[in-house]
Amino acid sequence: MAEQIRVVMEYNQDGFLLYAENFCGAFTRGKSKEEAMSKFEMEIKQYLKWRTDSKASLEEKYEPFLVQEKVSDLNICDADSDIIFETEKVPLTREEYENLKQLVIKSAKDFNELYNSIPNKNYSVLSARKTFYGSVPRTAAEMYVHTNNVTSYYVGEIGALIENKEDILQNRIHALKEVERLPGYLDNKVIEGSYNEMWSLRKVLRRFLWHDRIHAKAMYRMAIKAFDKEIIKNPFYFEEK
Structure with a gap:
C-alpha cells in the first residue's frame, strides 16, 4: 500500500x-x-x-x-x-522539537558542504532576472547570503531577536539557542508577525528546511552546469534537471 x-x-x-x-x-x-x-x-x-x-x-x-x-x-x-499549516498551530513535545532541531541543523551543515565544494562562488551561468522583490540570486555567494539572511527574520517573527552570523550553520545554532530562551517556546504560540502573516515555532522550523531546500537545489543545478559535476557535493541528493 x-x-x-x-x-x-x-x-x-x-x-x-x-x-x-x-x-x-x-x-x-x-x-x-x-x-x-x-x-x-x-x-x-x-x-x-x-x-x-x-x-x-x-x-x-x-x-x-x-x-x-x-x-x-x-x-x-x-x-x-x-501560509501556516493547521498542524503548525499545536504545541511541540520535547522529542518533536529536538528531532526538528537536528534536521534544521543538518540542513544548514549540508548547505555549507554544497557551497564549499563550488570552486568560484562569484561565477554563474544563470541569466539575470528580477522579481517584485529585486534581483534573483545568481551566484553561489549570492544564494548563500540570501538563504542565511532570512534567519534573523524568521526567528524574529516569534520574538527571538538576533544579529546574523556569516556562517549559516553557526547562525542557525545561534538562532535556535535564542528561540530556546523564549518562555514557553514549546507551547508553539501562534503570533501575528510582519504584514499580518501568522507564525509559530513549528512554522519557523519548517520554513528553514523549505527555504534551504529551494536555494540548495538552485545552487546545485547552477554549479553542475558551470563546473565539473564530479567536484560538486550533493548532500541533499538532488537529481539533475
Missing part, C-alpha cells in the same frame, strides 16, 4: 506551491496542480534519502492527498509564501 503524503496547497493563477505536511520541508511546485502533484514521489524519495543518508524507503510508493489549501495573492511562481 502506498504511503500517504499529506499535502498543503498554496496557489493562484500564476502557479501552485505544494508542501508535504508529514515530511517537514519537502515541497513541489508547478504551473498546475497536476504538475506539482506529479513531482511529489521523486521529491519525497530524495528528501528521505537526505534525511536518513540511506536508501531506506526508496522503493516505496507515495500517494499525495490534499489536507489544506489557500488561495494566495503573493508571487507563488517565485516561491513567495505566507
Whole structure:
C-alpha cells in the first residue's frame, strides 16, 4: 500500500506551491496542480534519502492527498509564501522539537558542504532576472547570503531577536539557542508577525528546511552546469534537471 503524503496547497493563477505536511520541508511546485502533484514521489524519495543518508524507503510508493489549501495573492511562481499549516498551530513535545532541531541543523551543515565544494562562488551561468522583490540570486555567494539572511527574520517573527552570523550553520545554532530562551517556546504560540502573516515555532522550523531546500537545489543545478559535476557535493541528493 502506498504511503500517504499529506499535502498543503498554496496557489493562484500564476502557479501552485505544494508542501508535504508529514515530511517537514519537502515541497513541489508547478504551473498546475497536476504538475506539482506529479513531482511529489521523486521529491519525497530524495528528501528521505537526505534525511536518513540511506536508501531506506526508496522503493516505496507515495500517494499525495490534499489536507489544506489557500488561495494566495503573493508571487507563488517565485516561491513567495505566507501560509501556516493547521498542524503548525499545536504545541511541540520535547522529542518533536529536538528531532526538528537536528534536521534544521543538518540542513544548514549540508548547505555549507554544497557551497564549499563550488570552486568560484562569484561565477554563474544563470541569466539575470528580477522579481517584485529585486534581483534573483545568481551566484553561489549570492544564494548563500540570501538563504542565511532570512534567519534573523524568521526567528524574529516569534520574538527571538538576533544579529546574523556569516556562517549559516553557526547562525542557525545561534538562532535556535535564542528561540530556546523564549518562555514557553514549546507551547508553539501562534503570533501575528510582519504584514499580518501568522507564525509559530513549528512554522519557523519548517520554513528553514523549505527555504534551504529551494536555494540548495538552485545552487546545485547552477554549479553542475558551470563546473565539473564530479567536484560538486550533493548532500541533499538532488537529481539533475
